[in-house]
Amino acid sequence: MVSRILVPMDDSDHSVEALAYALDSFPEAxxxxxxxxxxxxxxxxxxxxxxxxxxxxxAAAERAEPAFERARAAAAxxxxxxxxxxxxxxxxxxxxxxxGDYDTVVIGAHxxxxxxxxxxxxxxxxxxxxxxxxxxxxxxxx
Numbered sequence: 001m002v003s004r005i006l007v008p009m010d011d012s013d014h015s016v017e018a019l020a021y022a023l024d025s026f027p028e029a030x031x032x033x034x035x036x037x038x039x040x041x042x043x044x045x046x047x048x049x050x051x052x053x054x055x056x057x058x059a060a061a062e063r064a065e066p067a068f069e070r071a072r073a074a075a076a077x078x079x080x081x082x083x084x085x086x087x088x089x090x091x092x093x094x095x096x097x098x099x100g101d102y103d104t105v106v107i108g109a110h111x112x113x114x115x116x117x118x119x120x121x122x123x124x125x126x127x128x129x130x131x132x133x134x135x136x137x138x139x140x141x142x
Contacts, residue, residue, distance in 0.1 A: 002026050006102040007082075008034045008095050008126075009067045014108025018141040019071055022106040023078045031080070032102070033071040035064040036087035036094045060086045092129040100135045107131075109142045 005022050009015040022031055037060045064086045075082045087094035099105050107127045131138040 002029050002103045004102045005029050005031045006105045014110050018106045018108040021141045032083040034085050035067040036091040037063040038088045092126045095130050096133050105138045109140050
């Protein structure tokens with residue numbers, strides 16, 4: 001029985017579809033939405049910007065709020081509530097490190113960077129990495 005689900009969300013439509021799948025498929029489960037900020041990039045933009053802020057946790061929470069608003073709206077459409085958590089750093093590593101606290105992970109097939117093929121070749125696809133390394137079952141939603 002699945003009672004706790006982790007749903008990583010970024011700014012992509014696939015992540016919203018993953019949340020909808022989790023909410024619809026597991027109506028009794030507690031769902032936690034994770035948004036990771038400070039994603040490493042070739043220019044270290046977001047990660048560097050976070051490192052230079054006075055309050056990293058507050059800045060990370062502010063950056064996560066748009067994703068959480070989308071998540072809360074999707075949950076409200078289904079009469080459900082969700083928990084939210086912010087991660088800082090590399091998305092796949094954050095997801096894998098938290099996955100053991102849940103029964104399953106439901107993740108979108110492609111994140112917000114799906115059009116950036118060079119990023120995929122350099123750091124790999126987050127969903128694929130999570131599926132390979134997660135200590136719990138992973139469902140990838142298209």
